[in-house]
Amino acid sequence: MKAKAARAAAAWRTYQDVTKPGTPGLMARIRAIPRLIGAVMRGEYGEMGKGRLALMGLGVVYLISPIDLVPDFLVLIGVADDFGVFLWLMGSLLGESGRYLDHERKVVRGTLEG
Template sequence: MAKAARAAQAWRTYRDVTRPGSPGLGARIRALPRMIGAAMRGRYPGLGKGRLALLGLGVLYIVSPVDVVPDFLALIGVADDFGVFLWLTGSLLGESGRYVEWERERIRAVPS
């Protein structure tokens, strides 16, 4: 992902998290385990198993000592990890916000 695209995605994520009425950062982070569990059980339609696997691969890439571009190549080696980190963070925060809104809609739909 190009530097400009990473910066644009980071900006979109920031705007989404700070939008009035949108779930806040804390709510999104707390929703991550629920979202992942619901997606794995097939209960949350917004996150398919393929996309969940791709996010898992992103986590593995960040924590893995093996990189496409080795870290000893100064800034270039760290830039690919940072790009994956930005993509992963933006994807998880964006999807967890949609998940929180999906949960809210389900709660509203349940008759009292």
């Protein structure tokens, strides 16, 4: 029960962050995800390690895999684990992509000033 509340709270914080004035919006964050992944893989974005990226990849695989830890035929419980992984994954990706967009702005600003 505590894990569900923590995931819901994290999703709410992400929603508040995405809708806060002056921060990158939802679509900007979504469009930044492929650049974020590439930058992490090339070692150009040190704020996020490859291990965390791999964990997010496992989350995607878990969501699209027909094999679940908790079978979906246990309707409420089976869907809840998938939804929990989805909330964690979206919260993580949207939060990190927002930080990556800030990083990109700083790099561009530093390049223009230097």
